[in-house]
Amino acid sequence: MKPSTAATTARATAPAPAPSSARWALAALSLSMLLPSLGISIANVALPTLSVAFSAPFAAVQWVVLAFLLATTTTIVGAGRLGDLVGRRRLLLGGIVLFTVASLLCGAAPTLWLLIAARAAQGLGAAVMMALTMAFVGGTVPKERTGRAMGLLGTMSAVGTALGPSLGGLLVAGPGWRAVFLALVPLGGLGLLLAHRHLPPDAPDAPGGTASARPRPxxxxxxxxxxxxxxxxxxxxxxxxxxxxxxxxxxxxxxxxxxxxxxxxRRSAAPLVRPAMFRDGALRASLAMSALVSTVVMATLVVGPFYLSRALGLPAAGVGLVMSVGPLVTAVTGVPAGRIVDRIGTRRTTAAGLAAMTVGCLALCAAPTGLGAPGYLAPVVLVTVGYATFQTANNTGVMADVPPDRRGVVSGVLNLSRNLGLITGTAVMGAVFAAAAGADDLTAARPAAVATGLHTTFAVAAALVAVALVLALASGRSAAGRTAAARS
Structure with a gap:
């Protein structure tokens, strides 16, 4: 997206953030990115215990996860736009407060349905945090370090995803399921303190002059x-x-x-999402790529446990160990990928990440069971490294030139594309796997059938990533053509 003249002038004349101030602000944003991913991943492991504690069937208990997911997905764009209208710092602080208080209510819930309601409130707070965290980067970090900042945020999200199951398991086995939610309260308090002290204040007249002149939601x-x-x-x-x-x-x-x-x-005077925004071909391509890649990444989480347990015969502990490698690799890759983005640019880094994912998916298509866990892990590591590299480059490219008064809504739309990809991947890639394996009950499927399901699923995944790679290359050529035409 191209910035407006006013936005470009504002960025050019605004003083660069002090290094120490930028570091503390980035610490606050990192914690704001960690908490939502930890909030969703830490609760999954507690579902069997909750089913026993509340004497409820799994169909009811799964709403502890679904309520959070639905609240986050349905409100993330609106949260981003509201931040643009009323002030991102003010709304982010409110989101952290809501997430923290809701975590306390989750830990104290006397009934399952009150727990589900508190989880929905927690998801609403998480939506605000996810939508606004990336929107702050442009105003708190020097432009030449934007890629590294985005990489760090991606790392924190991956750390939350990786840490959640193991931390949740320890808390459930020790203090009990209530501690799973109460453990988020001190982290939320620390995030609130850092954000309040170190995030830059909202401009008193942004974005529409006086408060009465600002567009209504x-x-x-x-x-x-x-x-x-x-x-x-x-x-x-x-x-x-x-x-x-x-x-x-x-x-x-x-x-x-x-x-x-x-x-x-189209008829709104102050639309939530301006339809003209999607006339930008580069933005359309970035959102489509984000959804496609997230769909593919979900395949590793859906298919992996069945393949490792049924086809390779690993015990539960071995499956958990192998499954933790992906998020850990993502966590380690984020910051180095950001450095590469800052050095060679977003276009080439995006293409490199997608190419790595394509090769990894193709390798999984042919992964023989005789190689055991290493034969599965090596391609998954390549897919994961490619994913982390792509996410860092794509997020940096989308947010780099967004006018300050639109950063919240664009960040919300970008996060929404990722969430929709994850939701779609859970259903669609799971259905492809089950159909290819030819089994309604995958826990009882033959090892050979499960292996066939894995190969077919990642053949589809390779095709999806290839489409994303074509979009990246076409978008890059189009942008290069526009630049050459502007110079001539």
């Missing part, structure tokens, strides 16, 4: 988008890739909601 558009995303997320998560009457009805509702949302936004 687009309530119809926000509600329509939330309902549309909720219908889509429910269709993908409840059916787990199998669409009965309810699933098809939810998909139809999501399609109708998307059409109505576009019509409403």
């Amino acid at each position: 687009d309530r119809p558009g926000t509600l329509l988008l939330a309902l549309t995303l909720a219908a889509y997320a429910l269709a993908m998560t409840l059916g787990r890739g199998r669409f009965g009457t309810l699933g098809l009805g939810l998909l139809a509702a999501a399609g109708l909601g998307a059409v109505l949302f576009v019509l409403v936004e």
Whole structure:
């Protein structure tokens, strides 16, 4: 996206943040990125215990995870736009407070449905934190270090994902399931303290002059988008890739909601998402690539446990150990990938990351079971390194030239594309795997059938990443052509 003249002038004349101030601000943003990923991953391991504690079936207990996921997905774009309107610092502080208080309520919940309600509130706070964290980078970090900052944020998200299951398991086995949620309270308090002290204050007249002159939030558009995303997320998560009457009805509702949302936004004086924003081909390509790549990454999480246990015969501890490698590799790759972005630029780094993912997926297509866990891990590491590299480069490229008054909503849309990819990947890649394995009950499938399912799933994954790579190359050539034309 190209910045407006005013935005470019503002960036050119604004003083560079002091190094120490930027470091502390980045620490606050890193913690704000860690908490949402930790909040979702730490709760999964507690579901069996919650089922026993509340004498509830798994279908009810899974709403502890779904409530958080739905609240985050449906509100993340609206949270980003609201930050642009009322002030990002003010709203981020409110989001951290909400997340922290909701974590306390989760730990004290006397009934399952109160726990689910508190998890929804926690997810709303997480949506604010996720939407606004990346939006702050442009105003707190020198431009030449933007890639490293984005890499660090990606690292913190991966650390939360990797740390959640092991930390959750220790807390459930020790103090009990309530400690899973209460452990987030002191982290939230620390994040609030750092953000309050070190994040730059909101401009008193941003973005629309006096408070009375600022555009009002687009309530119809926000509600329509939330309902549309909720219908889509429910269709993908409840059916787990199998669409009965309810699933098809939810998909139809999501399609109708998307059409109505576009019509409403075109007529709104202050739209939640400006339709003109999507005329930018580079932004469209980046959002599409983010969704495709996230869909593929989800395949490793959905397919991996079945392949490792059924085809390779690993015990539960071995499966958990192997599955932890991916998030750990992502955590280690983030900052180095950011340095590469700062050095050679976003376009080449994006293409390199997608190329690595493609090679890794193709290697998984041919992975023989005779090589055991190393034969599975080596391609997965390549996929994961490529994913972390792509995410850092893509996020940096999208956010680099966004005008200050639109950073929140663009960050929200970018995070939404990733979330939709993860949700879609859970359902679609799981359905591809089950169909290729030819088994309704994957826990009882033959090892050879599970191996076939893995090969087929990652053949589809390789095709999806190849599409993303084509988009990256085409977008890069288009941008280079525009630059050459502007210079001539």
